[in-house]
Amino acid sequence: MKTRDRILVTSLELFNLCGEPNVTTIDIANEMEISPGNLYYHFRNKDEIIAELFQVFEAGMHEALQSPTDPGLDMMDYWMYVHMIFEKIWEFRFLYRDPVTVLERNEKLQKKFNRILDKKRDSALLILQMMQEQSLIQIAQDEAQRLATNITITATYWLNYQHIRHMIHREEPDDLEAGVYQVVSHLTPYLPDEGKEMLDAVASTYLDASSSMG
Amino acid sequence: MKTRDRILVTSLELFNLCGEPNVTTIDIANEMEISPGNLYYHFRNKDEIIAELFQVFEAGMHEALQSPTDPGLDMMDYWMYVHMIFEKIWEFRFLYRDPVTVLERNEKLQKKFNRILDKKRDSALLILQMMQEQSLIQIAQDEAQRLATNITITATYWLNYQHIRHMIHREEPDDLEAGVYQVVSHLTPYLPDEGKEMLDAVASTYLDASSSMG
DNA sequence: GTCTATATAGGGATAGAC
DNA sequence: GTCTATCCCTATATAGAC
Numbered sequence: 001m002k003t004r005d006r007i008l009v010t011s012l013e014l015f016n017l018c019g020e021p022n023v024t025t026i027d028i029a030n031e032m033e034i035s036p037g038n039l040y041y042h043f044r045n046k047d048e049i050i051a052e053l054f055q056v057f058e059a060g061m062h063e064a065l066q067s068p069t070d071p072g073l074d075m076m077d078y079w080m081y082v083h084m085i086f087e088k089i090w091e092f093r094f095l096y097r098d099p100v101t102v103l104e105r106n107e108k109l110q111k112k113f114n115r116i117l118d119k120k121r122d123s124a125l126l127i128l129q130m131m132q133e134q135s136l137i138q139i140a141q142d143e144a145q146r147l148a149t150n151i152t153i154t155a156t157y158w159l160n161y162q163h164i165r166h167m168i169h170r171e172e173p174d175d176l177e178a179g180v181y182q183v184v185s186h187l188t189p190y191l192p193d194e195g196k197e198m199l200d201a202v203a204s205t206y207l208d209a210s211s212s213m214g
Numbered sequence: 215m216k217t218r219d220r221i222l223v224t225s226l227e228l229f230n231l232c233g234e235p236n237v238t239t240i241d242i243a244n245e246m247e248i249s250p251g252n253l254y255y256h257f258r259n260k261d262e263i264i265a266e267l268f269q270v271f272e273a274g275m276h277e278a279l280q281s282p283t284d285p286g287l288d289m290m291d292y293w294m295y296v297h298m299i300f301e302k303i304w305e306f307r308f309l310y311r312d313p314v315t316v317l318e319r320n321e322k323l324q325k326k327f328n329r330i331l332d333k334k335r336d337s338a339l340l341i342l343q344m345m346q347e348q349s350l351i352q353i354a355q356d357e358a359q360r361l362a363t364n365i366t367i368t369a370t371y372w373l374n375y376q377h378i379r380h381m382i383h384r385e386e387p388d389d390l391e392a393g394v395y396q397v398v399s400h401l402t403p404y405l406p407d408e409g410k411e412m413l414d415a416v417a418s419t420y421l422d423a424s425s426s427m428g
Numbered sequence: 429g430t431c432t433a434t435a436t437a438g439g440g441a442t443a444g445a446c
Numbered sequence: 447g448t449c450t451a452t453c454c455c456t457a458t459a460t461a462g463a464c
Contacts, residue, residue: 003429021235021315024457038430040459098315099378101235110381117379139403146399150368153396157371164313165331167324182367185360189353189403217447238439252448254441 004042006032008056011049015094020050020102047106057092058112064088065116067123071130075198078127079206082155082183085120086176089159096159120155124148137190151186158182177210218256220246222270225263229308234264234316261320271306272326278302279330281337285344289412292341293420296369296397299334300390303373310373334369338362351404365400372396391424 001009010032014023025046029036043049064084068077089096095113103110125148131137132144139147158179166173181203188196215223224246228237239260243250257263278298282291303310309327317324339362345351346358353361372393380387395417402410 019314019318025459026457034429035431036458037432037460041429045458098312100233100311100374100381101315103378103381104233104236107382110378114379114382143399143402146396146402149396150364150400153371153375154364154367156375157367160314161367161370164317164324165328167317168321168328182360182363185357186364188357188360239441240439248447249449250440251442251450255447259440 003034003038007039007042007049008053012053012092012094015050015053016092019097020094021098050102051106051109053092054095054109054112057088057095058116060088060091061085061116062119065119065123067126071134073130075195076202079180079184079202081127082180083176083206085155086158086179086183089155090174090176093159096156097163099160117152117156121148121152124151131187131190136192136195137187139190147186151183154186155179155183175210177206181207217246217248217252221253221256221263222267226267226306226308229264229267230306233311234308235312264316265320265323267306268309268323268326271302271309272330274302274305275299275330276333279333279337281340285348287344289409290416293394293398293416295341296394297390297420299369300372300393303369304388304390307373310370311377313374331366331370335362335366338365345401345404350406350409351401353404361400365397368400369393369397389424391420395421 007028011023011028014027014031018027025039026036028049029039032039043052064087068081070077095102099113103113125144128137128139128144128148132139159173162173162175162179184199184203188199191199221242225237225242228241228245232241239253240250242263243253246253257266278301282295284291309316313327317327339358342351342353342358342362346353373387376387376389376393398413398417402413405413
C-alpha cells in the first residue's frame with residue numbers, strides 16, 4: 001500500500017477514534033511510524049487530508065442514498081436501506097461527531113454535506129410517497145414534509161446522541177441496529193396493524209442478530 | 215457590573231457567536247477591553263468560565279423542564295412548554311453547536327448534560343402518558359419510549375441542524391418557532407382530527423407572529 | 429520518498445509591578 | 447483589581463540533506 005493511501009487510512013482511523021480536532025498531523029505520522037515531513041510531502045496540510053476523506057465518504061453516501069425505486073419493496077428492504085446509510089455514517093463517523101467544527105473551515109465541505117442532507121430528506125420523502133401509493137400508509141403532504149425532516153435529523157444525529165450518552169463509560173456504542181430501529185420507528189404510527197407486526201419481526205431479527213454478534 | 219460577571223456575559227456572547235473552540239481567553243479580554251492577566255485573576259482558566267456558564271444553563275434548563283403536571287392542559291400549553299425549552303437552549307446555544315467538543319474535556323459537564331437529556335426524555339414520556347390518560351392520543355408503551363427518544367433528539371439537535379443548513383449564507387437562523395413546530399409535529403399522527411386542527415391553529419398563530427416580528 | 433531539524437505562530441497561563 | 451511582560455507548550459508547516 002502506497003504511503004499516501006496509508007496516510008488516508010490511518011487518519012480516518014484516528015479521526016474516528018479520537019475526534020478530528022484531537023488528532024494532529026504528528027499523531028498521524030507517529031501512528032504510521034513515518035516522519036511529519038514525509039506526511040507533508042504527500043499532503044499540503046491537514047485540511048487536504050480531510051477533504052480527500054470527505055470525497056470518499058461523499059461518493060459512498062450518494063451511492064447508499066440512491067432511492068429504492070422498485071415498487072414491490074417490503075419492510076425488510078426499507079430496513080436494509082436505512083442500515084446501509086448507517087454503515088456509511090459509521091465508517092466516517094468523525095464527520096458526525098463534531099460536524100460544525102469539521103465543516104466550518106471549508107466552504108466546499110459545507111456545500112457537499114448539505115447536498116447529502118438534501119438527498120437524505122428527498123429520499124425519505126420519496127419513500128413516504130411510494131408507501132402512500134402502495135396504500136401502506138396514509139399521510140398528508142405537509143405532514144410528510146415534516147416527518148421527512150425528523151427522519152433526517154434522527155439519521156444524522158443518532159451516533160452523536162449515542163456518543164454523548166456513553167461518554168462517561170468511554171465505550172464506543174457501535175449499536176447501529178438501535179439507530180436503524182429508531183429511524184424506522186418514525187413510521188410506526190402510520191402503519192396498519194400488520195405493518196407494525198412486520199416491523200417488529202424485522203426489528204427483533206436484527207436486534208438479536210447484532211447483539212449476539214457482539 | 216462586576217468584572218467577574220462581565221467576563222461571564224462576554225464569554226457567553228462570543229461563544230454563542232463564534233463557537234466555543236474559536237474563542238480564546240485573549241478574545242474575551244480584548245472584547246471587554248481588559249488585559250488577559252486580569253481575566254486570569256478572576257478565573258483559573260477557560261474551562262472554569264465554561265463550567266460556571268454551564269451551571270447557570272443547568273439551573274435554567276431544569277426549571278424549564280419541570281413537567282407540566284396540571285391535567286387540564288391544551289395544545290397551546292404544550293407548545294409554550296416546548297418553546298420555553300428552546301429559548302433556554304438558544305440562550306446557551308454554544309453548548310449545542312459543538313456538544314462533544316465542549317463536553318469531552320470535563321467529566322462533570324458530561325454527567326450534567328446527560329442528566330438534562332434524561333429529564334428531557336422523561337418529560338416527553340410523562341406528557342405522552344398524560345395525553346394518553348386524557349384519551350387525547352392512543353399509543354403503546356414501547357412505542358411511546360421510542361417516540362420520546364425521537365422527540366429528545368429533535369429538541370436537542372434542531373439548532374445544530376439549522377446551523378449547518380445555513381452555514382453557507384452565514385446568517386444565524388433564530389427561527390425557534392420552526393423548531394418548536396418540528397418537535398410538536400412528532401405528535402400529529404397520534405392526534406384525532408380536531409387535535410390536528412388545534413395544532414395547526416396554534417402553529418400558524420406562532421409562525422406568523424414570529425415572522426412578522428422579524 | 430523519506431528523513432532530521434527547525435521556523436513560525438498562536439493560545440494558555442503566570443510573575444510581579446502598580 | 448488591574449496591567450505589562452513573558453514563558454511555555456503545542457501544532458502547523460517548511461528547508462534541505464540523503
